[in-house]
Amino acid sequence: MTLNTIEANQARQALDQYDEIWLFGYGSLIYKVDFPFTHKQPAFITGWARRFWQGSHDHRGTPEQPGRVVTLIEDAGNRCDGMAYKVTADVFEHLDHREKNGYLRHEVALHLIEPTGDITQKLGLIYIADQDNDAFLGQTSEKKIAEHIAKSSGPSGENAEYALLLASALRTLNADDDHVFLIERYLRSI
Template sequence: MTTADHTRQLATFGQNDDFWLFGYGSLIWKPPPHFDERVPGYIEGYVRRFWQGSEDHRGTPEAPGRVVTLIDRAHWDTLTDAHEPTERVWGAAYHIPRAKVAEVREYLGCMLMRRHGQTDIREINGYSIQFTPFIPSSSPSTPMQTLVYIGLPSNPQFLGPQDPDALAAHILKSRGPSGENRDYLFQLEEALGGLGSGAGDAHVSDLVERCKTLEAKAGKGVTVAEADGEEAGKKNEGEGLKKVGSTEEQEEVEK
């Protein structure tokens, strides 16, 4: 989609009472205001990862937490990752009545501003607006267009691939205005389980298990940092993160 097409879609989306918002993180269990319909389902062509820094909800500017974002599958294929992707990213789509679209846009931080004849998007902590087809689990033959917030790899809060043990340890120690970072992770896994059979995410579940392991060791008098170091020490040489492509290709992608 060109910039001009994206601008036009932003300006007209919802005018025909067709405003659907896709939630793949906290929106699954914390719905937006004024929705009149919630539909479980999934999108394709993306990978969900805890690779987005959070300075305003699950962390602070001095100590950012970790929250999920979506990575285009074609881009993910060029990166290093310890976890395999799922074929589908499950979540929930919310229908917003036309009369409430403007209010919900403002609530979510989606303010459209006219500047020199252009429509600009104000990013919220690195997230920007994209559009993607959504497939309802109850009616997979009738996909619908949804608006979704994504922290693109070009945004300053995008952190890229991380070692799972270090990521789990970081989530356990992080907190922000919206609460503990661990609660966000655990609630996401629980919310995905409530969407239906096959709605789980291996990346999310693996981080939950790593966090529980670290917490169990901490309960036995071992600090999270010590437990994390012990888990890292158990890895055999060559295990863990695997290189995809050449060093030059990896550096170019991550710039």
């Protein structure tokens, strides 16, 4: 698959078929909300693990020196926390461009965490960079990932800033993510 997934995403779902559209953010969409929404609340999905295995050629790195950003890897026993946004279909013109570097839109069962602590299930949309995309960098140790991140930057800034902001946002959500927090510890020691 090519790096630019804008056209592929525009052909994936007919957005007018949804009565309401919920978007799930698990990476920078948690803390960098540069799109309009009508409602947001903490949420989680199951069966997926957040991993710094995707290359960033256009935001936190360059084509010559891609940074590392998160994607999701199937993991049956895992819970991935993030933020859900209720949006309108026109938001996806911007989001498809923002998430164009190998990410495709998928439908996912989304669990909204209500202020009462109750869980409401909704159908949501999510961007996932599958391992068959051209920007996928794959698995390596958290230490090597942190070393890679520490050396990378791109048009959207330092790759380390992305990782540290994500770790902070997850703590604000009271989310537990050993992978992200271990990379954060390595980054702070470099």
